[in-house]
Amino acid sequence: MSLRYQWHLLPKTDKQKEAQLVKDTGLPLFLVKLLLNRGINNSAAIQSFLQPSTQQISDPFLMHDMNLAVERISNAIMNSEKMVIYGDYDADGITSTAILKEAIETLGGQVDIFIPDRFKDGYGPNLKRYQKFVAQGYHLIITVDNGITGLSEVTYAQEHGVDVIVSDHHTIPDQLPPAYAIVHPQFKQEIPYPCPYLSGAGVAFKIASALLEEIPYDLLDLAAIGTVSDVMELVGENRALVALGLQQIKQQERLGLVELCKVAHVQMQDFNEEDIGFQIAPRLNALGRLANATTGVELLTTLDSDRAHQLAQEINQLNEKRKHLGQEVFELAWQQAQEQIAAGDKILVVAGDNWHQGILGIVAGKILQRSGCPCLVLSINNSGQAVGSGRSSANFDLYQALMQFRAMYQKFGGHAQACGMTLAALDVDNLRQQLNQLPQVRDLDTQLQASEQYELELRLSGLTLKLYKQIQRLAPFGNGNPVPVIKVTDFDQCMVDYLGKKNQDHLKISLQQQSKKIDCMGFGMGEYQPTIQQNGLQAVYGTLMTNNWRNQSYLQLKVDDLQLQAEVQLARAKNIQFVDLRQKPKFSVPKDLPSFVFFQAANQQKFMAQHGQCATYLSDEVPNLSKLVVTDMPTHMAQFDDLIIKLTNVEQLSFIFHDPNQTWISISKDNWHQTLKYLFSHKNLQVTDLPVVARYLQLSTVQIKVIIRVFSELNFVTIVDGFLKWPQQLPAHQLDESVTYCRLQERQKIQSLLVESDFSQLIDYVLQLRH
Secondary structure: OEOOEEEEEOOOOOHHHHHHHHHHHOOOHHHHHHHHHOOOOOHHHHHHHHOOOHHHOOOHHHOOOHHHHHHHHHHHHHOOOOEEEEOOOOHHHHHHHHHHHHHHHHOOOOOEEEOOOOOOOOOOOOHHHHHHHHHOOOOEEEEEOOOOOOHHHHHHHHHOOOEEEEEOOOOOOOOOOOOOEEEOOOOOOOOOOOOOOOOHHHHHHHHHHHHHOOOOHHHHHHHHHHHHHOOOOOOHHHHHHHHHHHHHHHHOOOHHHHHHHHHOOOOHHHOOHHHHHHHHHHHHHHHHHHOOOHHHHHHHHOOOHHHHHHHHHHHHHHHHHHHHHHHHHHHHHHHHHHHHHHOOOOOEEEEEEOOOHHHHHHHHHHHHHHHOOOEEEEEEOOOOEEEEEEEOOOOOOHHHHHHOOHHHEEEEEEOOOEEEEEEEHHHHHHHHHHHOOOHHHHOOOOOOOEEEEEOEEEEHHHOOHHHHHHHHHHOOOEOOEOOOOEEEEOOOEEEEEEOOOOOOOOEEEEEEEOOEEEEEEEOOOHHHHHHHHHHOEEEEEEEEEEEEEOOEEEEEEEEEEEEEOOOOOOOEEOOEEEEEOOOOOOOOOOOOOOEEEEOOHHHHHHHHHHOOOOOEEEOOOOOOOOEEEEOOOOOOHHHHHHHHHHOOOOOEEEEOOOOOOOOOOOOOHHHHHHHHHHHHHOOOOEHHHHHHHHHHOOOOHHHHHHHHHHHHHOOOOEEEOOEEEOOOOOOOOOHHHOHHHHHHHHHHHHHHHHHOOOHHHHHHHHHHHHO
């Protein structure tokens, strides 16, 4: 049983074809299978796929009306005509606008930009804005990432002597706008354009290429960001644009992107398509959700480093606000959703007063993921309107269900899995009731898991950095070229804990098979921790990634799903169940009230004052129990070792190591040497000078005090009338001759081994003691 999806192994490919391609290409068999899964089925296609190049970027003049568009823009530049680029407020629209702006300015042209406001202007062409452009004396309007549906808007502009060039990639309507030129990769023509899946940024890049009469390498980065952000298929020309764009991002310093990466904690030298999808695109999209996306164009085109830094900070703050608002609204919406689920509803319709419209779709998606129910999330404004978004899974067409009540909406649009609407607030409850009375809704199985496919099934021992590097040859990954999902099986130990100390949103799962270990990161899967702890794991589904730390790469697995196994507990080794409670944000008593052991009597007494119902013992008097929680910290490792050795009947051992009275400090070998050298070379220092000395040596006040105490015990220094006095020649003592130093080293050992270690390391230490 898996927690999220129904998993199926992709059908096997032809063995004779596999063998032939392995022989022809010299690639490993598993990589050939992955390529065949992607429809790459001959040597030439494999060579092209694995080595994206500019040869895969098509002639821009193959696209419909490109000649007309280039001629018109070129004339406008030469004649200094007033031009405006009409963009869109998402990441694709922002990058599209930036591409065309830079291309026109490179040719000496001047062009204004306009990004519509989500709330004032709505999506796509806006007639009032077109009327304003005409009134302001513009001669040419160029749309990017929109415009193909602007029949009335384009008609108005053309009839009033303003030419419109439409560049778009969205679905072409039955009736086209009467534009001067329509540049669209899906336009039906005698010879179709080779890559019909271009993003808005991709189309803008083609116009820029045609205008400049060459491939503008300095704009490839923006084309890549737009393509990945809009989840376009990464095949053919799109794949080449993204692969080359990622190279360009690492080579060229676009100031705004560099600053945006800094606030997103993205390393430019390791920048990849995932960084676009999970870090850059959400921040650019936050502008359109909460503010005006024109700021995004300025960020990506500015040559002022100070301005780039300022804008990146502002955008990051907006993104944090977007996440905060999203969580607030989600919590309120989820309460309503739970009540509706309890009442038997299968389509959830939740609403609240003045919820921010920019995050409603995100909230609907989260409720869908958690409940399995299609969901509408609506914000009721002061005018009595309910405006919102809906989301559905692949097994239910929400658009068609909502269309049956079309007369109820003031505005409505979308597709099977996502839609937007406006209706009277008074009609919201009526819509919910009618939707849930539809036959297809009553028959809907909201517990049905979506079907997903994995490509490889490997034992834990088969996960290696070499395997990861081979798989990375298929990058960049995305729509049309997914990261291969691996089903990982055959592990002895499974240790599950929350990732990080601040909250319980994410999981860290450590798998071990003999000496082989790997950490699995379950982002957004914190809610499953109790279920996993109760049932254990049989398999993990996920994708390989690396964690680079101190110039070393460590293999990890990014979890997509978990397959449970009954009767297998959290972390079992040598018939003992180990439970890691060390990083809990707050100490809490487990419901089943196990026995608690303490190393220090003072901590035991404080605990008993609050939890008198619990059985507690000091470590030197604990009976041989089967279930025990090690609660506080030992004063020396021998205490811990003695406890573990005498627990011969233990079946479950939990670790907290909670000690609010301990102050743990770390002093390195270099700290001791540098401090001694500094103090011995500076005579007449006073005790009151020590805080300044500490700051200079980059030590804390506590660290410098401990160092002075150790030096005093070794007769390196004496304190007389507030002055530090040094002998003419230092005594030949070693640091470990100081009692304070030895205690400090013991504390650092305890902290490192018991508290800061990986859980698997702690378990290994315990098992060694018991041998």
